[in-house]
Amino acid sequence: MSGGSIIIFILNIFGALIIAILGILVGLFYKGIDRKLAAMLQSRVGPPIRQPFLDFFKLMIKENIVPENAIPWVFNGAPVLALVSTVTILFYIPFGPIPALLGDSGDLILIAYLLAIPAIALVAGGFSSGSTYASIGAQREMVLMMSYELPLVTTIIGLGWRLNLAYPGLKVFSLAALSTNPIWGLVGPLGFLGALLLLLTLVIVTPAELSIVPFDIPEAETELAGGVLVEYSGRNLALFELSNAVKMIVMGTLTIALFFPYNIAHLLSITGFFAYIINILFFFFKLFIVIFFEATLIRVALARLKIDQASTAYLIFLSATSLMGLLLIAIDYII
Amino acid sequence: MSISTYKIPIGPIHPSLAEPMTFNFEISGEKIQSVDLAPGDNHRGIEFMGRNRNIVQIIYLAERICGICSASHPFAFCRAVENAAGIEVPPRAEYIRVIIAELERIHSHILWAGIAAEELGFNSVLYLSWKVREEVLDLLEILTGNRINYGMYMIGGVRRDISEEHMPRIMKTLQYYKDAYQTLEDVFLKDPSIALRTKNVGIMTYEDALHLTSVGPTARASGVKKDVRQDQPYSAYADMDIKAITPDIYSGEVNGDVYDRIIVRILEVFQSVQIIEYCLDNLPEGEILSEPKIVKLLGTLKKAKGEGVGRHEAPRGEVIHYIKLNESENPEVWKARAPTYNNLMSWLPMLQRQEIADIPIVIASIDPCIGCMDRVTLVDSNTSKKQVLTREELMKLSIAKTRRILK
Amino acid sequence: MEFLDAKDLLSYLQDNLKENILDSRLETRTAGVKKEEFHNIWLEVKREKFRDTVKLFMELQYPHIAIIAGNDTGEKIELVYLFSLFYGEKFKEISINLKVSLEREKPSIESITDLIPGAQTTERETKEMFGVEFIGLPEMRNIFLPEDFPKDIFPFRKEQKGLDELVQKES
Secondary structure, three states, rough: HHHHHHHHHHHHHHHHHHHHHHHHHHHHHHHHOOOOOOOHHHHOOOOOOOOOHHHHHHHHHHOOOOOOOOHHHHHHHHHHHHHHHHHHHOOOOOEOEEEEEEOOOOHHHHHHHHHHHHHHHHHHHHOOOOHHHHHHHHHHHHHHHHHHHHHHHHHOOOOOOOHHHHHOOOOOOOOOHHHHOOHHHOOHHHHHHHHHHHHHHHHHHHHHHHOOOOOOOOOOHHHHOOOOHOOOOOOHHHHHHHHHHHHHHHHHHHHHHHHHHOOOOOOOOOHHHHHHHEEOOOOOOOHHHHHHHHHHHHHHOOOOHHHHHHHHHHHHHHHHHHHHHHHHHHHHHHH | OOOEEEEEEEEEEEEOOOOOOOOEEEEEEOOOEEEEEEEEOOOOHHHHHHHOOOOHHHHHHHHHHOOOOOOOOHHHHHHHHHHHOOOOOOHHHHHHHHHHHHHHHHHHHHHHHHHHHHHHHHHHHHHHHHHHHHHHHHHHHHHHOOOOOOOOOOOEEEOEEEOOHHHHHHHHHHHHHHHHHHHHHHHHOOOOOOOOHOOOOOOHHHHHHOOOOOOHHHHHHOOOOOOOOHHHHHHHHHHOOOOOOOOOOHHOOOOOOOOHHHHHHHHHHHHHHHHHHHHHOOOOOOOOOOOOHHHHHHHHHHOEEEEEEEEEEOEEEEEEEEEEEOOOOOOOOOEEHHHHHHHHHHHHHHHHOOEEHHHHHHHHHHHHHHHHOOOOOOOOOOOOOOOOOOHHHHHHHHHHHHHHHHO | OOOHHHHHHHHHEEEHHHHEEEEEEEEEEEEEEOEEEEEEEEEEEEEEEEEEHHHHHHOOOEEEEEEEEEEEOOEEEEEEEEEEOOOOOOOOOEEEEEEEEEEEOOEEEEOOOOOHHHHHHHHHHHHHHOOOOOEEEOOOOOOOOOOOOOOOOOOOOOOOOOOOHHHHHHH
């Protein structure tokens, strides 16, 4: 290895550390905001915004119980795997004006795979915990995951395919390429409608990824007493909570990168360092709006679905929606 | 091909159960194959305690059978004693009794609606309905001094009067609930996501409701027009024309599912408002107690001999108290029956072939009150091998365990 | 189905049961400011004819059973079945309180769960609390008492004085 690449390697490690810590902090912060907003929508006071931090620290000092009939290495490994994979996604996603740390070496397809890993970790953890409730939860998580993967992937492919048609030479699944050429500018009115449907798909897949109402079926507190997480406590539960918080940031950022990658600094004719700051602030504002619509609003406005209802909703209705979006974009291109 | 099944226990402690009760389910996939009920985790032996108390003391004991039906049990108990001893209640007291009982129905039904929403994972509706419920609790506090356990009922009348000053406040509450009806209808009966989870879930047919002797909204939602206020009216109800509410009034059909049970309860809230309005308009003047001196009353009761049955339509169904007086200070027999006791068996057809996800809402749909149902005592026995631990032994064991952990 | 009034109902029962009725009483009470009347029927029948009485109710309307109230008088076990008939219309419902006396040693009575399945809960409770054997009761497990509760102790019989001395002293 040459000297230069070693320096880049070390820089990357530092960058990764900083991003991981920042991602977790921002994730917990947004979780607090989400809880506060939900409380306000439900006309109650709600916990303070720092509550997720307090919860995390409290869980860390609690005893970490491994059930007698659990498989310890899977049981303990699952939360670590979930957190690591979600944090890894952060390295491949651009945060508004900040380009992705490892943007060159991974693209949207990789992210789609990485997004599936926390769910798989949950399933493994649930099955290994040796509780009936957790097993039922794990089964449900698997069914749910298989149901929402198709619409999610359809959305990703739709966007990449349209970009490829416009700029054949580009690495179309790279997030950098996607966010410099937003879909809205590439298509006509029909395609615009199609892109809206794809956006809708992503918004509806998000609650299942984050396992919040109405798609918190694997955890379903009143039915399964926490489902897949029922046997988790202490540090392991804290890690799952963290990965969930980070996942919220990931899903929000992904939506922004794919559909709303706009900055405002040049509109205000601000340049230089201030432009950077303004753009970052604007990014956080966008994140706030997106999370509000993808998570908070949906979870206060709906009742929990049953697993068959959720599965039908994803596999049939949402897949149809995303395919319709794809079709509209295709028709738009042909005419 | 035989279906392979697995067992899951729900209870005694479970997030969807507010009170301890055990259900053992036999499940295949997500479908329930069979269910076994095991109540009895909440025994307090209230009827047994009643044996060592005089009649007036038992009123307060009856009030504590259940926190939510804390007007219904004393109401039925007082009626039982009055029937047994032949005590007449002044008309004004009859009307005040009904007002309190109906206010309780409003708060109980709205409380239930919130719990049902929570079982569906719909927390926003839980907070909304409990906010709506606060108004009537405030009114009850103004009228009786307590949010629950009102202490209003007394043999031969009520203990507190409703005065002219209370009227504007009561009117305000009634108006509040007339306005809130629209909100409740919108969130419970017109919301698609609640309909998705409750329609065709937990069905009980008319025949099952009859054969399993269901009572209250559970039976009415299956089309059984049974309501003590209608069938054998008492107190102020006798002066009114009360019709048992069945879901066909609202939707034109009776399915006997959870959705129908929601309809019945929401409509009954409104019915209660009308009953209270009638009572306030026609509130007679006069005494509120036939015998204000409790010592004298106890003397009369000590000499009384006879049996009496008191019935009252509680929010959850018919409450029935049987009392036998035998010229002594304590009653010879006191038997209290709460609605959940009769609705217990209704769970069996309701839960059959349902999914796991339906369990919480189906269990909640009869508005169970385990505290009401289990009232009987555990008797300690030194003669038997399987000895029930005494409190002191339990204390010793508990201290020993604490020391063990500390080491 | 026709609604009978209380007098007709009582004479219907008397005609059918004749000397098997040990005691019968029509109780009339008034309700409300208008003092309208409603009725309770108290009836005591021979143990052997108990099931036939319930069958007689069933010919009129499907009876609703509220609960069995048990009483240990010291010589006998008295069971009071609280029935009600004719629901659905104002002031038509009549409460029938059907009493049966059983021997205190080995009390037994026929179960009515085949006629009214809903009676199971209350029969099981009476079985474990008073030690009454219900012949034909399909479910023999305890309902409220724990499974390992001693089989020869019946908490609601008169000889049971409640919790042991220690607990009483403390409370």
